[in-house]
Amino acid sequence: MASRRYTILIADRTSGVVRRVTISAGPAVAVACAIVTLPVLIGTGAAWKAKSEAAALYSSNQSLEAENSNYRGATAALSEQIHSLQTVVADLGARSALDPALARAVEKLPAFVKNRAMGGSAPATASVAQQSAYASTLSALASPDDTFGLLRNVLEGLQSRLHDVRYMVERRNALAAATPSIWPAHGWLTSRMGSRLDPVSGGDDFHAGLDIAGEKGQPIYATAAGRVSQAGYQGGYGNLVVVDHGFGLETKYGHLSSFTVKPGQGVKRGDVIGRLGATGGATGYNLHYEVRANGRLLNPLQLLTQQKPRAQ
Numbered sequence: 001m002a003s004r005r006y007t008i009l010i011a012d013r014t015s016g017v018v019r020r021v022t023i024s025a026g027p028a029v030a031v032a033c034a035i036v037t038l039p040v041l042i043g044t045g046a047a048w049k050a051k052s053e054a055a056a057l058y059s060s061n062q063s064l065e066a067e068n069s070n071y072r073g074a075t076a077a078l079s080e081q082i083h084s085l086q087t088v089v090a091d092l093g094a095r096s097a098l099d100p101a102l103a104r105a106v107e108k109l110p111a112f113v114k115n116r117a118m119g120g121s122a123p124a125t126a127s128v129a130q131q132s133a134y135a136s137t138l139s140a141l142a143s144p145d146d147t148f149g150l151l152r153n154v155l156e157g158l159q160s161r162l163h164d165v166r167y168m169v170e171r172r173n174a175l176a177a178a179t180p181s182i183w184p185a186h187g188w189l190t191s192r193m194g195s196r197l198d199p200v201s202g203g204d205d206f207h208a209g210l211d212i213a214g215e216k217g218q219p220i221y222a223t224a225a226g227r228v229s230q231a232g233y234q235g236g237y238g239n240l241v242v243v244d245h246g247f248g249l250e251t252k253y254g255h256l257s258s259f260t261v262k263p264g265q266g267v268k269r270g271d272v273i274g275r276l277g278a279t280g281g282a283t284g285y286n287l288h289y290e291v292r293a294n295g296r297l298l299n300p301l302q303l304l305t306q307q308k309p310r311a312q
C-alpha cells in the first residue's frame with residue numbers, strides 16, 4: 001500500500017508566486033517527532049550531567065569530612081596530652097614550693113649528701129641544637145599529618161622531661177624532710193660544737209654537738225623525718241636515741257631520762273622521741289645533740305631554721 005502524500009503550499013503575497021512541496025507521511029512524522037523530542041533530550045542530558053556532578057561533589061565532601069574528623073580526633077588527643085601536661089606542671093608548682101629557711105638549711109648540707117639525694121645523674125635536657133632542629137622540621141612540614149605527628153613527639157618529649165623533673169622535686173622534698181632543721185628541745189644552749197675545756201680534766205676537749213639545758217622529763221623532738229636506728233644506753237651518751245634520716249644523715253640525742261620510740265620506728269620532724277635527762281656523762285639535766293653526714297660531724301646550728309631554742 002502506498003503511503004499517503006501531503007502537499008504544503010507556500011504563497012508569496014507580494015509576487016503572487018505559489019510554491020508547492022509534496023511530502024509523504026513517514027518523514028513528516030519523523031521531522032515533527034524530532035522537533036518535539038529534541039528539547040526533552042537536551043534537558044535529560046543536562047539533568048544527567050548535573051546529577052553526576054552532584055555525586056562527585058558529594059563524594060569529595062565525604063572524604064573532606066572524614067579528613068576533618070581525623071584532624072578533630074588528632075586535635076582532641078593533643079589537647080588531652082596538653083591538659084595532662086598542665087596538670088603535671090601545676091602539681092610540680094605546688095610541690096616545688098619549699099619554705100625558704102628550710103631551703104637554706106638544705107643548701108648547707110655537704111655536697112655529697114645533696115648528690116646522693118639527687119641520684120647524681122640529672123636527666124638530659126633537649127639540647128639547643130635539638131630544639132632548633134625541631135623548629136626547622138616543623139616549618140618544613142607541609143602535611144598537617146606530619147605536623148600533628150611532630151607535635152605529638154614534642155609533647156611526649158616534654159612529658160617525659162616533666163616526669164624527670166617531678167622525680168627530682170620529689171627527691172629534693174625528701175631531702176628537705178630529712179634535713180635536721182628544728183631545735184630538738186626547748187631550753188638554753190649551754191655548749192656549742194667545737195673545742196672547749198673539759199669540765200672534769202681541765203684539758204682541751206672537742207664537743208661533738210650542742211648541749212641544751214632544760215628540766216627533767218621535757219620532750220625531745222626528732223629534728224627531721226627518719227627511722228629510729230637505736231634507742232638504748234651507750235657509754236657517755238647515756239640513754240641515746242639515734243635517728244637515721246637517709247642520704248647518709250643521722251642525728252643523736254643523748255643523756256635522755258626515757259625513750260618514747262623503739263628501734264625501727266619511723267618518725268616525722270617534731271615527733272617526741274624521748275624525755276630530757278642526765279644519764280651517761282651528763283653534768284646536769286641537758287640534751288646532747290649531734291648531726292652527722294656519713295659519720296662526719298656537721299654543725300647543727302648551721303642547719304637550724306629558727307634562731308634560738310624556746311625556753312619552755
Ligand SMILES: [Zn+2]
Binds near residue numbers: 207209211
Ligand atoms: Zn654534749
